Amino acid sequence: MTKKEIVKTISDKHQLTQLKTKEIVQSTFEAIIETLVEEHRIELRNFGVFEVKKRAARKARNPRTGERVDVAEKYVVTFKPGKEMEERVLRLEQEEAARAAQGLPPAYVPPVESNGDAPMGSEPSDTDL
Template sequence: MTKRELVIRVANTLGMTQSDVAKIIEGAFDTISRTLAEGERWELRDFGVFEVKTRASRIGRNPRTGDQVPVPERRVVTFRPGKKMKELICGEAPAEGAAQPSGETPSI
């Protein structure tokens, strides 16, 4: 789903104009982004938690040459789903037409 699709769905659900909803969503995303940029966590109960974590520096490999390459420390945003989100995702039936695991190993 894109931001535009979110705006349309929320506007239809709440009976608001798309313009007003777009301003609200843009403001919310901006606030969330700034909060994370400051190193704070952002939690919406039952939905999930966004946090900024620091990945340690490490030695990686150049896939073309195989040479070792230092990968510097960096900050990344992580997401942990909340309880209700997990229940919704795990408890839902697969979408119609989605691939079902057959338990068989596919032949190549």
């Protein structure tokens, strides 16, 4: 789901204009980011906890060349889902298992995960930088 789809869903549900809803959603995201930058943690009850953590420097390997490279320490944002979210996802997992037991196809097929590398021969775009 994209931010645009979130805006449409909320504006339809609450009879608000999409423009006003977009401002509210964007302000919410900005408040989350600002809190993470200033306080390094934000807890949203029944949703989860976002936290800024420092990832230590490490050695890695370039998958294309096999060459060892040094990766500097950096800050990363982590997310730990809240209890309600965990329970709902667990129910989804149980429902999918029940569908499989009945010989039904899955209701949701997740996209293939990417390791973030661009395909061979492609150059990064401005949005990748």
